[in-house]
Every structure is written in structure tokens, then in C-alpha cells.
Amino acid sequence: MVGLTASDVPPTMAVTIFSAGVAAGVADVITFPLDTAKVRLQIQCECQTSSAVRYKSVLGTITTLAKTRGPMKLYSGLPAGLQRQISFASLRISIYESIQEFFTTGKENDVPCHFVSAVIAGFCTMVLSSPVDVVKTRSVNCLPGRYTSVSDCAMMMLTKEGPSAFFKGFVPSFL
Incomplete structure (x- = not known):
């Protein structure tokens, strides 16, 4: 009888969760300037003053921020971004795997099972x-x-707006 080779053994849940978190963290570090530009473009009307710079495109926003405030400004909020990406990816993968095992019907490519598992995992992950x-x-x-x-941001939100402040924008994020 031939034993299983290392490539035949599926990774443990801990390895899967860790790998998902690390991959999401690396991806976030690489793409964070794009996210910073997106946020600036989305909220510029709220923050617009007569002397404020008006951003017109993603590349223009990134270039303007790097020139006027320094390249590190593109990574402002990175710790929170990494916390979000690592927790989101790790939760989504682990919840999906658990739900899929629960709903598995024995078929390898059971599309409804994968779909239902993905929707439930996505919802639970967004709540968390x-x-x-x-x-x-x-x-x-x-x-x-x-x-x-x-942590100052989180405490101010909690004390001034209450727990519901942490779920603003939940519905569009889930959809």
C-alpha cells in the first residue's frame, strides 16, 4: 500500500486561514494607494474647501497626494486596512469551508452548495x-x-455614535 505524499494531503484549517490572511495582507500593502485614492475621490465633496485640491482621477489623486503630502500619505490608515483584510480573508475562508462541509451532498461540483456556502460565508464575514x-x-x-x-477612531465612534456606527454602509458592502 502506498502512503499519501505531501502534495496529496490537504492543508489544515489553520494553514488555510493563515495563508489567506497573509495573502490578503500582502495584496493590501500593494493596492493600498488605490484604496486611498478611492476614498479621497468618494469623500472629496464632504471635505471640499475653497483652497482644497480637486481630484479628478485615480492616477491624478495618487500623484497629487504623493507630491503635496509625501508618498507615505498614500499609506495613511494601512494598519486598519491590514486588520480589515487579514480578518476578512481569514474569516471568509474558514467560514466558507465549514459551511461547505455542512452542506456537501457528496457531489464534487455541487454548484448550489457552493453558492449557498459563499453567500452565507460572505454575510457572516461582513457582520464580523x-x-x-x-x-x-x-x-x-x-x-x-x-x-x-x-483605536482612537474606534473609541470615538463608540462613545459619540454608539455601536451602530460600526455598521454604517453594511448593506452595500454585503451586496
């Missing part, structure tokens, strides 16, 4: 990671000095 996502978005807001840190 929405607070981190909201804090991340606020920490890269265009109002400099509003929050001293990610």
Missing part, C-alpha cells in the same frame, strides 16, 4: 468585519488630525 472596515475608512478620511490612531 464591518466594524474594522468602517474604522479603516474613517482613519483614511480627509480630515487630518481627527483621529490619533486606529
Whole structure:
């Protein structure tokens, strides 16, 4: 009888969760300037003053931020972004795997099983990671000095707006 080789053994849940978190973290570091530009473009009307720079495109926003405030400004809020990505990816993968095992009918390519598992995993993940996502978005807001840190942002939200503040924008995020 021939034993299983290392390539035949599926990774453990811990390895899968860790790998998903690391991959999401690396991807976030690489793409974070794009996210910063997206947020700036989305909220520029709220923060517009007569002397404020008007951003017109993603590349223009990235270039303007790097020139006027320095290249590190493109990574403002990165710790919160990494927390969000690592928790989101790890939760989504682990929840999906667990739900899929629960619904598995024995067929290898059971599309309804995969679809239902993905929807449930996505919903559960958004419920659990929405607070981190909201804090991340606020920490890269265009109002400099509003929050001293990610934890300061979370505490101010909790004390001034209550727990529901952490779920603002939940529905569009899930959809």
C-alpha cells in the first residue's frame, strides 16, 4: 500500500486561514494607494474647501497626494486596512469551508452548495468585519488630525455614535 505524499494531503484549517490572511495582507500593502485614492475621490465633496485640491482621477489623486503630502500619505490608515483584510480573508475562508462541509451532498461540483456556502460565508464575514472596515475608512478620511490612531477612531465612534456606527454602509458592502 502506498502512503499519501505531501502534495496529496490537504492543508489544515489553520494553514488555510493563515495563508489567506497573509495573502490578503500582502495584496493590501500593494493596492493600498488605490484604496486611498478611492476614498479621497468618494469623500472629496464632504471635505471640499475653497483652497482644497480637486481630484479628478485615480492616477491624478495618487500623484497629487504623493507630491503635496509625501508618498507615505498614500499609506495613511494601512494598519486598519491590514486588520480589515487579514480578518476578512481569514474569516471568509474558514467560514466558507465549514459551511461547505455542512452542506456537501457528496457531489464534487455541487454548484448550489457552493453558492449557498459563499453567500452565507460572505454575510457572516461582513457582520464580523464591518466594524474594522468602517474604522479603516474613517482613519483614511480627509480630515487630518481627527483621529490619533486606529483605536482612537474606534473609541470615538463608540462613545459619540454608539455601536451602530460600526455598521454604517453594511448593506452595500454585503451586496
